[in-house]
Amino acid sequence: xxxxxxxxxxxxxxxTEQEDSQLVCFVRLFGERRWDFIARVSGLxxxxxxxxxxxxxxxxxxxxHGRMTPQEERLILELHSKWGNRWSRIARRLxxxxxxxxxxxxxxxxRKKAQERKRSTSPSSSSSSLTYENSPTSNPPPVLAGAxxxxxxxxxxxxxxxxxxxxxMNHDPGAMHAYPMEQIWRDIEKSEAKVAAPQCGPCxxxxxxxxxxxxxxxxxxxxxxENELKKLFLPPVQIGGLFC
DNA sequence: AACCTTAGCAACCGCAAACGG
DNA sequence: CCCGTTTGCGGTTGCTAAGGT
Numbered sequence: 001x002x003x004x005x006x007x008x009x010x011x012x013x014x015x016t017e018q019e020d021s022q023l024v025c026f027v028r029l030f031g032e033r034r035w036d037f038i039a040r041v042s043g044l045x046x047x048x049x050x051x052x053x054x055x056x057x058x059x060x061x062x063x064x065h066g067r068m069t070p071q072e073e074r075l076i077l078e079l080h081s082k083w084g085n086r087w088s089r090i091a092r093r094l095x096x097x098x099x100x101x102x103x104x105x106x107x108x109x110x111r112k113k114a115q116e117r118k119r120s121t122s123p124s125s126s127s128s129s130l131t132y133e134n135s136p137t138s139n140p141p142p143v144l145a146g147a148x149x150x151x152x153x154x155x156x157x158x159x160x161x162x163x164x165x166x167x168x169m170n171h172d173p174g175a176m177h178a179y180p181m182e183q184i185w186r187d188i189e190k191s192e193a194k195v196a197a198p199q200c201g202p203c204x205x206x207x208x209x210x211x212x213x214x215x216x217x218x219x220x221x222x223x224x225x226e227n228e229l230k231k232l233f234l235p236p237v238q239i240g241g242l243f244c
Numbered sequence: 245a246a247c248c249t250t251a252g253c254a255a256c257c258g259c260a261a262a263c264g265g
Numbered sequence: 266c267c268c269g270t271t272t273g274c275g276g277t278t279g280c281t282a283a284g285g286t
Contacts, residue, residue, distance in 0.1 A: 088274060
């Protein structure tokens with residue numbers, strides 16, 4: 001999709017592989033800041049916001065993709081019960097997971113939860129087999145209290161809920177023990193250490209683009225970068241320096 | 245096989261906080 | 266201190282694959 005902004009075309013919607021490659025390229029050059037600048041010089045025709053979001057939610061090295069582990073699920077429940085919808089804060093405690101991912105997970109999870117509650121409270125249903133009855137701790141997680149209002153919340157949003165019971169939450173209790181909190185904290189520390197020691201050079205450690213992609217990327221955007229840097233009163237010779 | 249429904253996810257939007265001149 | 270710009274966050278929407286009828 002493309003929208004017009006001040007005569008310039010601004011792309012929206014899903015990102016292509018080439019756009020991803022280009023964005024990674026420029027983030028490695030300029031860092032995870034100045035998103036508007038990166039958006040301009042990269043020639044992506046995306047907003048800075050969009051670039052940042054794509055980087056944070058998808059391209060950032062070290063991101064995990066795929067299903068939440070039972071340990072992560074438990075941690076999310078635990079932290080949400082403490083902090084509520086502070087997704088970014090919760091995400092900081094889950095290495096490799098983004099606030100968006102956690103938010104999406106929570107919504108899905110809570111829908112299932114609410115559905116399960118409805119079924120368990122309705123006269124026709126006999127019992128709820130769900131979830132934390134199998135938890136290694138005998139106490140239900142405090143987050144269940146947070147779910148109390150779900151029926152109300154559910155009424156205020158477009159509802160896509162079905163009667164699908166949550167199979168996913170019937171975890172093996174033993175698996176919960178396999179990944180203790182101490183391990184989670186160690187992971188957090190590790191991931192923070194990685195952030196503190198970023199890789200040097202635009203293309204190192206990149207898993208997305210090929211060498212030819214980068215060549216193309218640089219050549220394509222060199223002129224734009226030069227123009228932008230000129231605006232910032234930097235002599236053009238420094239552009240070459242950026243590639244060292 | 246065709247159609248419908250739903251879950252899951254990616255991306256956008258609006259707002260507020262942080263930052264810099 | 267003020268004001269404009271940028272960044273970050275949380276809520277919401279829209280698309281698509283998968284499952285059901």
